[in-house]
Amino acid sequence: MILQWSRRVLLACIILISLYASIQNLISTRDLGGLTEDPVADFEQRFIPLKARLPFQRGVVGYISNADVPGASFDSADEQGEYVLVQYVMAPIIIVRGTDQEWNIGNLSREAYRLWNQSNQGQFDVTPLKDNIYLIHRLKP
């Protein structure tokens, strides 16, 4: 008898907890943002002008961000996230960290760009674009 009731209690607990957890989970999805928003697509829009200016559709392009500029402030989680997203939006172009490539992307705040530019005068031809994006063309390979 005790065994039977133990089984019933356990079964009821499993069902109730599962129901509760699934409803809580549904409610928590509201915290992820709006139903019609697509922040990744919005991020991608920033790079459309830059992609249009690159002279190729497949190849390797350099990439620097605030984290690559000594003295510039940055959030490491944001930096890593943006690096991943930049590769995602730039596909099929491969991005590599640094400015060793002929063509490079700068994802720099205004202050970070000012610091970077101070120590790289004359080496690059820079095209500033909207939203803190810079197309950086190495003048001397």
Added chain:
Amino acid sequence: MMLLTIVFLIPILNGGMLTHLLWPERSLKALVFKFFLGIGIGLGIWSLLYFLFMLFFPGQGWFFLVQLGIFLGLLIVSVRREAIFGRLPKPQWHPTAIQLVLAGLAAVVFLVSLLSTGSYLLRRKQGDWDAWMMFNRAARFVYRDPTHWLGSFSPAMDPIFHADYPLLLAMDIASGWNTLGGETPHVPMVLDMLFAVGCAGLMTGALALVKSPGQAALGLIILWGTPAVVNEGSRELADLPLAFFILGTGILAYLFTVHRKAGLLVLAGLAAGLAAWTKNEGSVFVLATGLGLAAAWLRRKSWRLLSWPALGLVFPLAIVLYFKLFLAPPSDVLSNGTSQSIQQILDFSRHAEILRYFWQETIRFGWKIALLPFGVIPVLVIYYLLFRTRIDTGRQDAYLSCAVILLLQMLGYYGAYLISPYDLTWHLSYSIQRIFLQVFPLMAFLILAAARGPETLFGKGPNGANHAARN
């Protein structure tokens, strides 16, 4: 929307028909199970075929015609075969009150979690981190420059983007985009939803087949009442598809012990091979499956049985091996070098930390009640202890092989963490829940298949207390 539906319906129907041809069992329960199995099998084979198509005909747009041709061929064979058997048997189901209640509760959990999945997908249309880094990224490389898509595996690519990862998801997504003529986020979203629903249906269908409708309902309540399963199934990652194939392989090995049909083992081999095409952990799973099945049949000296799963494994494994040997860069997990790996293996603090995380996840994986973790695995263990039945002699092979498979798979994960080049705490924190997700559905199926159904608690009759004696 219509074209999007057709893009996915054709491979799913192909998978279903192939499954039915290999195992022609015609009961309604078997047909339902095969439909859900066909989702993963069909999507997996679609991916393999598109990979081959891209190797031989890169940049060409007629792959959909190949799929249609396969569909028509399978349809003709299936119709002619079914004509021999005549009409399907009428379903015989007279549900008890408790079965109806459980079915209703399962339907509620299913609907709520389906809404969760949809809500998550709509708010994160491009998936989450690993989708941008690996799966959807790889699909973009293939789709955006199909003529030079092999450049996606350039050694110049940063190793964090895992160009070594197998391409099941990426190929399905790229193929879908190719057919639709555009890079819509709906393709990876639908793909993700199909594997999520497919996994739930596979578990439910299998339990209805081997146990009872009540046990099937309970299985669905547990699986889709576990937020980790639902959430990970919404992020457009490969962990839930891998869980699908791991679950499918285990179920098919179990069904073989019931029906003794070789086609089931061929399907098991195919499912295992598709696991290897889904994620790198799937390659470990192939080895684990081979050893697990061998262990079960070693004692019966039934070595010839191993030829059937090997037959199913040939096609996907050939593709995986080709990809790994000739295209993919080396895996970052193996990048440490021999001496560093040995040093890490001999570092007991690493063993202690990995075991601690494994233990914590074992007791925490599952639900959260008022922000406190509440593990579903310990609850399932208690469920088994209270509801267990004697396992038939014939089923013992299935349990032995699945136990060996799961043990070896966990050892594989353990080994990967041991030699990982990454900070161990970070690596464990980032991935431990997902690796438990990969094996949880099979674990839950095995426990529920070895336990009495909930019908046995209420009343007598064929599905009541007297049914307990027979199950």
